[in-house]
Amino acid sequence: MRLKFSSLTGFIAATALALVGMTAKADQLDDIKKKGEIVFGVLGTDEPNSFVDPKTRGFIGYEIDIATAVAKKL
Incomplete structure (x- = not known):
């Protein structure tokens, strides 16, 4: 019981x-x-998930792609 x-x-x-x-x-x-506006946090140190592009100094990777897609859907 x-x-x-x-x-x-x-x-x-x-x-x-x-x-x-x-x-x-x-x-x-x-x-x-x-x-x-929506803010996503990534470390940018885990290639290929998120890392800094040496040419543009911007973040790229899978996490960035997913965050961008989510933001567009909202």
Whole structure:
């Protein structure tokens, strides 16, 4: 009986946290759209994921490509 109660309590807590997280994300999306800008953080030290292009000194790599695609979709 105690195991069932413990499992049920854990499930309810996890569900509540997930719902709170979704609300926060919706607010953040509205803020991003209103601001017209989104900031992604990368280290730029993990080739090919993200690294500095020696010619342009700009960041390039998979993470940059994904961030750019996400920003365009928003």
